[in-house]
Amino acid sequence: MGSGKNQKSSERPIRILLAKPAIDGHDRGIYVLARAFRDAGMEVIYPGLLPTPEEIINIAIDEDVDVIAISLLNGSHMTIFKKVMELLKKRHAEGDIAVVGGGTIPEADRPKLEKIGVTGNYGPGTPMNEIISHIRKRAEEARANKW
Amino acid sequence: MGKKAKTSATESYWSKKVAELSAPHRKGNAAYEKWHKNVLEPWLGKTVEGSEIREVYTKDDVAPQPDEMPGVYPFTRGIYPNMYIGKPWTMRMFSGFGTPEDTNTRLKYLLKHGETGLSIAFDEPTLYGIDCDNKRAEGEIGKCGVNVTSLKDMEVLFDGIPLDKVSTSMTINAPAIILFSMYIAVAQKRGIKPEMLSGTLQADILKEYIAQKEWFYPPEAHLRMIRDMMLYSVKNIPKWNYISVSGYHIREAGATAVQELAFTLADGFHYVDMGIEAGLDVDSFAQRISFFFDSSMNMFEEIAKFRAARRIWATVMKEKYGAKSDRSLKLRFHAQTSGYTLTWQQPLNNIARTALEALYTVLGGAQSIHTNSYDEALALPTEDAAKVALRTQQIIAEESGVLSPVDPLGGSYYVEALTKKMELQAYEYFDRIEKIGGVLEAIKKGYMQGEIADASYERQMRLENGDDVMVGVNKYREEQEKQINTLKISMRAQRTQRARIAQVKKARNESKVRLHLERLRVAMASSSENLVPYVMDAVKAYATIGEIVNVGREVYGEWKEPKII
């Protein structure tokens, strides 16, 4: 892992996959986030509507992203976010790819999600710079792990 | 709007209206300017140059126009002469979660507490044509609405509800033709003839491509099904609104009030074109096109929007489409208070928001209203929260006094000026859309979608820098939020639904199902068949929604949206 730490890999833009792993076409938030992340200098990969957790992991790995940002508004975050983490683990990529969550997530569920490795879990109304600095932090960690 | 054969008269209709409405009706505003210089500036102790804020409106701001009266063309002040005097709007609460039994209970609860019309919310698998026993539906069954996979679910959903006495609105779009057929089939099973049914089917696929993104096939295929439902309803179910042309979803996706107004009416005119192309006389089908608008927090913008919508619809239907019957000229709409404006921070504040937004719809002349519950930024509403929302409407109806007289804000300098302004801005959009090639072409090019994405981003930026305020979110925040109880939907709904569909599949006649699906496939591939009877045969044989939708996938393929960013 040695030479990686001295590389200025932080010069390279953060690659982030933005997805809503639900049967849900409401994409207002996704487009606002996509634009905000792009304007913050990130390369945003968006796979379109209705991706399954399997598709999300496949894309994250093929695109070698630093961060997966998943959002759900339908209340199924405990099952679906868990599924995403399980698939990531199966591909031996957890730790290499950070997972950040968002959406309609009650306060009580946040610690449970953090425990399985999904951090952030921001609700609507969170200031964009808070979300972005959290993502930057996690991306740095993921990159340090990769190399 | 988008018709292939254009005469030079229709080609310039929108530009003509824009020119007509843009013409200045007076030189300057003497009363305002005099007041500004002699009263306001001394009061403020300074001169104010070039301000964007108009502190007050005067009669000079209102273009002279023929007197407008309720119940008279162009219906700006209301579609009926007496509006709510004597009878308030329909109180129609959007409801649905879990199993059909769960929702049936909620419907009866709300009817008991005074709602006067039903409105059904379906879950995501149902909306997307995915059966409950499909692996993809895992974890989503009953979470955002009621799950319906086969006719059996509809039978349970409406158990004990007199379909000949109460009207039902169904919020369903891509698979609308299936739920429509199921509703009729349930009624028929009870001996209720289609002509006794009243209600509304949302079915508006154009707004799906624009905003809500629930579709299966390319636009032409879905539009064909809407045409078929239109023809079937016009012939067999006179009290049925076969489409609810929607602005709510467009607004919630981030559009401005003007964009909501313009894109919705543009869609509406496209459906009129469709009916005419199908060979119908405009007065035979236009009266059953209904509308669905949002009601957001900015009071006068919303009220002006509703009034402008009525005036525009009536004018265009008369001048451009030559409709003669008043019923074709009257825009009837359902309104819902805005979900986007609700906050999960300090949720009780939402009661105030919903009350205000509901008031605007009443001052704006809505025919039917849904009020959101205060907990809906967190989850689907609890019984108690839904009751408060219903009571909000009842309080407005019984205690506020705004039901009489009709259109009390009519004549207000500001409201009239704003109504006129939004009317003009809408025509400008119609003109632009026509220049792009019409509604369908604009959708395929991502035009409306792009406008909406831009508007929603700009709104977010204004919130971020404090130019726009959401109380409790970026101002008057609280460190510790009190937790409230919310509705939890367990996996029990999934288990129940999956057990039920297994039972249905065991009991039904498989070869009959296959036969009807095959006949449907052939009918779908031909452009002249009306698909409703074919779908109805399939649902009566207990084919599932997914099975029926998949036949369409084979015939029409799937549609992917164009690039927006």
Place this chain on the structure above:
Amino acid sequence: MGVEASRLSEGLKAGDRGSIARCITMAEDDPKAFSKVIKGLYDPKKIPHVIGITGPPGCGKSTLISQLAPIIAASGHKLAIIAIDASSPFSGGAFLGNRIRMEDTLSSSSIFMRSIATRGAKGGLTASVMNALITLSCAGFDLVIVESVGSGQADFDILNISSTILLVLAPGLGDEIQAMKAGTMEIADIFVINKSELPGADQAKRSIMAYLSSQQGKNTKKVTTTSCVSKHGIKELADLTLEHENGVDTAAFISKAFGTEVDRIAKELMSKSIDKLTQGNAASIAKMLDEGVDPYSAALELLQKLEK
């Protein structure tokens, strides 16, 4: 690092997608480590051919590729797709949305796809694509479709390393065809009139053919029509493309492109070494400057310490 390199090496050889993806990034982040990974696998004769697909926006390039790629893959090629999107000149970020049209195609096949941003490329885009090409060659891919942005320097960079160039147009773009940079029209091998279900397709085809016959020299270029709605003409396009591919020898321009790569990589590695040097000696540099040494002498003093 040794363990990591050999794991990735094995992965590449086996065509493991995670390894391929990681290596593409590694080629950019850590060329030294990357060179270790590809030792033994790299073979300049096995660099995949590039099918460059370009054209103005709105012609349906992405949808066309999503239908064309499976046919090409099915004819015995190990195929990858690289999609390029422009980076924002203001923020440096990018919206890489080309996968929207591809997911169905990709999930039902072994086609590998990577999204790359132009990153204000000054030849830097070619570098990213080269990193991907070399990685893919070590994993046995022999053909790569590169969908480029459709105009500008980035476009030309891609076309320069393409062995077959498809120019995708659509009816109703008459003016745009005139306005298109003369360069692109000249180097395209196959002209594709997409959206042929729309009126004006035949006219568009005829005007391209007229243009071609007015050019000097022997004309080997082809013109064809396709419709993604009816799927008409896609198989024919695949055949034309592969036919052209068979006739191309890329040795010469690969060699030239690689020469440029060596220069670029060397400069990059050198620059990184110097960064390391400057950072590691920050204190002594500050001391020298304090003591009155001028910056030029300080720099030369520093370079003495440069390790090989």
